[in-house]
Amino acid sequence: MKRNxxxxxxxxxxxxxxxxxxxxxxxxxxxxxxxxxGQMHQLSEYRGKYVVLEWHNNGCPYTRKHYExxxxxxxxxxWTSRGVIWFTVISSAPGQQGxxxxxxxxxxxxxxxxxxxxxxxxxxxxxxxLYAAKTTPHMFIINPEGLLIYDxxxxxxATTDQSDIATATNYVSQALEEAMAGKAVSTPTSxxxxxxxxxxx
Amino acid sequence: MEDGESVGTPSSMLHRCIIFCSVCHLLVRAAxxxxxxxxLAQNPADEHVGVELVSEEESIVPHQQLQLGVRFDLxxxxxxxxxxxxxxxxxxxxxxTLPTGFQANSIQxxxxxxxxxxxxxxxxxxxxxxxxxxxxxxxxxxxxATEQMIAHVHYLICQEICIPGQKQLxxxxxxxxxxxxxxxxxxxxxxxxxxxxxIPEGWKISATSAGGEFRLRLRAxxxxxxxxxxxxxxxxxxxxxxxxxxATPGGLVLHLKKSxxxxxxxxxxxxxxxxxxxxxxxxxxxxxxxxxxxxxxxQN
Numbered sequence: 001m002k003r004n005x006x007x008x009x010x011x012x013x014x015x016x017x018x019x020x021x022x023x024x025x026x027x028x029x030x031x032x033x034x035x036x037x038g039q040m041h042q043l044s045e046y047r048g049k050y051v052v053l054e055w056h057n058n059g060c061p062y063t064r065k066h067y068e069x070x071x072x073x074x075x076x077x078x079w080t081s082r083g084v085i086w087f088t089v090i091s092s093a094p095g096q097q098g099x100x101x102x103x104x105x106x107x108x109x110x111x112x113x114x115x116x117x118x119x120x121x122x123x124x125x126x127x128x129x130l131y132a133a134k135t136t137p138h139m140f141i142i143n144p145e146g147l148l149i150y151d152x153x154x155x156x157x158a159t160t161d162q163s164d165i166a167t168a169t170n171y172v173s174q175a176l177e178e179a180m181a182g183k184a185v186s187t188p189t190s191x192x193x194x195x196x197x198x199x200x201x
Numbered sequence: 202m203e204d205g206e207s208v209g210t211p212s213s214m215l216h217r218c219i220i221f222c223s224v225c226h227l228l229v230r231a232a233x234x235x236x237x238x239x240x241l242a243q244n245p246a247d248e249h250v251g252v253e254l255v256s257e258e259e260s261i262v263p264h265q266q267l268q269l270g271v272r273f274d275l276x277x278x279x280x281x282x283x284x285x286x287x288x289x290x291x292x293x294x295x296x297x298t299l300p301t302g303f304q305a306n307s308i309q310x311x312x313x314x315x316x317x318x319x320x321x322x323x324x325x326x327x328x329x330x331x332x333x334x335x336x337x338x339x340x341x342x343x344x345x346a347t348e349q350m351i352a353h354v355h356y357l358i359c360q361e362i363c364i365p366g367q368k369q370l371x372x373x374x375x376x377x378x379x380x381x382x383x384x385x386x387x388x389x390x391x392x393x394x395x396x397x398x399x400i401p402e403g404w405k406i407s408a409t410s411a412g413g414e415f416r417l418r419l420r421a422x423x424x425x426x427x428x429x430x431x432x433x434x435x436x437x438x439x440x441x442x443x444x445x446x447x448a449t450p451g452g453l454v455l456h457l458k459k460s461x462x463x464x465x466x467x468x469x470x471x472x473x474x475x476x477x478x479x480x481x482x483x484x485x486x487x488x489x490x491x492x493x494x495x496x497x498x499x500q501n
Contacts, residue, residue, distance in 0.1 A: 189462035191435040196289035
């Protein structure tokens with residue numbers, strides 16, 4: 001908790017670059033962010049539910065792999081239907097690839113048939129830096145007790161090739177299945193793969 | 202092999218090639234004018250990087266290894282990645298289609314540079330890089346024959362944005378009883394100097410795990426400049442953390458912040474340490490420390 005508090009403080013200061021994110025097994029730091037419909041969310045409101053954070057950049061070829069194949073939408077649909085809160089988080093700074101206005105994001109969600117619980121707009125990169133989100137995609141899972149239980153890649157095949165999705169192990173689904181069955185998460189961390197998150201310079 | 206003499210001489214091959222290439226060039230230029238933009242967009246990486254399959258020598262010499270490589274010529278501001286790409290990105294991959302009996306070793310990775318885009322650090326290459334691959338050739342090759350080697354290369358280049366690319370690169374070389382240096386021979390030579398070497402005689406390297414960091418202790422006969430460590434395994438150290446150095450009698454300690462993703466102790470740490478422009482391969486056992494200062498850290 002102390003770490004998270006320190007991290008939260010660091011995010012608001014020039015020390016943000018020194019923050020190395022959250023640690024699996026520890027309480028996930030609270031955050032506040034506004035979604036593409038103007039609604040404010042904070043993590044603590046969702047205690048009692050699983051929460052997935054998906055870092056997103058609609059121009060990144062790795063993100064496109066999972067959206068143009070429909071893989072990400074399938075995951076969103078499946079897990080939100082099972083009670084999971086799914087936040088797509090966009091930390092691209094204005095002028096950077098993937099930055100969108102609220103309206104542009106809503107158009108994108110509609111066009112792609114994406115169904116996250118909400119798309120959080122994080123143009124200052126505060127939530128991204130708090131979690132040390134490195135890539136798009138980069139996935140995190142928080143359990144109903146508020147502990148971080150997964151931090152890493154979406155799956156086991158770090159490529160831009162859609163045909164790799166079928167044979168990859170999806171770490172997010174695996175972790176959620178295991179955690180919901182009361183088991184330990186077998187792969188709690190992995191190297192997230194993708195484009196770098198386009199933070200403000 | 203219809204006309205052995207004209208096919209075999211380099212100058213006639215060169216002439217044919219120049220004529221052929223000129224025609225190709227014109228056709229390609231003409232085609233570009235008429236292609237719809239969706240087709241042009243299929244390999245947008247081409248605009249920012251040249252990728253070529255090259256050989257150190259202009260021929261294949263029987264009973265000798267063949268030194269090939271994939272050369273990337275990157276536009277200013279663009280980069281591609283090392284075998285461990287760091288916080289983001291993806292290393293190039295090569296799939297080979299080779300004549301019967303030929304076998305490709307894995308890529309020999311020259312040491313990378315740190316590519317910093319705060320708060321992230323990647324490991325990769327800018328400007329130009331050659332990724333050398335040794336090809337083992339079979340015995341019984343026929344002199345005068347031509348062998349064709351194909352490298353299917355997948356790669357990612359990034360500037361502010363990232364573009365994946367793939368290319369099928371073809372190289373044909375004649376089999377001869379002697380080798381002649383190609384125009385890329387100098388690049389092969391300079392690239393060899395960037396490949397990791399074994400630790401020199403007289404150096405001692407050990408690693409300890411102490412709290413939130415690994416300490417690489419290096420002892421050498423003479424004073425050495427500040428080293429830089431590039432981990433070969435992902436998720437062992439925080440790539441973006443500064444690598445602080447503290448002096449000890451007869452050497453130094455390099456402080457590497459453990460990755461947040463490291464949930465269990467590791468038994469070995471493996472990476473490339475670069476000291477004054479020379480890379481050394483480090484692969485050492487990690488000892489557990491009680492966590493005191495670097496002076497007292499070597500315990501088991």
